[in-house]
Amino acid sequence: MLIGDVARRSGVSARMLRHYESLGLVRPMGRTEAGYREYSSEDIRRIFHIESLRSLGLSLSEVGRALDDPDFKPAELVDDLIRQTRERIARETELLTRLRRIDAAEPADWEDVLKVVALLQALGSESVGRRQRGALSSAVEVPVPVEALVEAALSETDPNVAGALRWALARSGDDGLALLAEGIGSPVAEVRKRAVQSVAEIPGGKATAVLQDALNNSDIVVRRCAALALGTRGVADAIPTLIDMIVEDTNDADAADALSALASDPALAEQIATRLVDCLAHSTIGSSARRRLTEALAGIPGITTSRALADLSHDEDRAVALTATYILGLRNAR
The missing domain is CATH 1.10.1660.10 (Multidrug-efflux Transporter Regulator; Chain: A; Domain 2)
Known part of the structure; x- marks a missing residue:
């Protein structure tokens, strides 16, 4: 042939x-x-x-x-080809992601494209200062696709940069909530924590709904962070977790403040007071926890609280009795 x-x-x-x-x-x-x-x-x-x-x-x-x-023998060469192919796919996937993010920013001209590229590079920089400047710029100068902000927020380890990224996400509205909700379900504990912290700073009903779902998360850190945020939003579902935080001496001051914010609703104030009193009466609660629960009553108005404090002022535990007496004195002086 x-x-x-x-x-x-x-x-x-x-x-x-x-x-x-x-x-x-x-x-x-x-x-x-x-x-x-x-x-x-x-x-x-x-x-x-x-x-x-x-x-x-x-x-x-x-x-x-x-x-x-x-x-x-082909085995070694095939293994090497597999490695090279994975590396090539990773590079191509990274490029595709970058292109999609640039496209999502809807650049008007090449100058806009270059600005978006520069910000994306800044967010992925090894320099803490450059990442922070990129996060701040993304919120006030060149809009960066929310997907890039979420990815950066979920991987950021520096607290200052993380705060800037959460602020940028809060300014983007509800756009990143779906991705952050996925982050709350991540198998990685740190990612879950960063995700729920980011949602906590986003205002609005959709973010509140995500936080309410987070109250049922298997990760106690996620549940506590969600409860603190929901307390300031007036969501009663957070009350049991907030009281548990006071008992367990975990961010107890913040939990008490959240309960106090919830107690601005008279109906919730009575509910919170009743739960705190019931908890104080529980035989398994230790002395330190009872004192913290008594302190938490200071931010709860209503007759149930006043009666509870009067009873606690005669408590067998001197620390609890003194705390209750001091709080009663403050209330009576108002």
């Missing part, structure tokens, strides 16, 4: 077939009477083998070794 026929049937150009021959990959030994190359069926089979190996990413020199070296 002549080279033109082989090219048509194999899909390999005549030029490439000649290149294969120059490299010694294919050596058609036959010649026609006119002196043209004539490929045998074995030559054609070898061409298909070459193309099959090339489709796996092998170089032509590697193809030659694979076909001609009897001691050649």
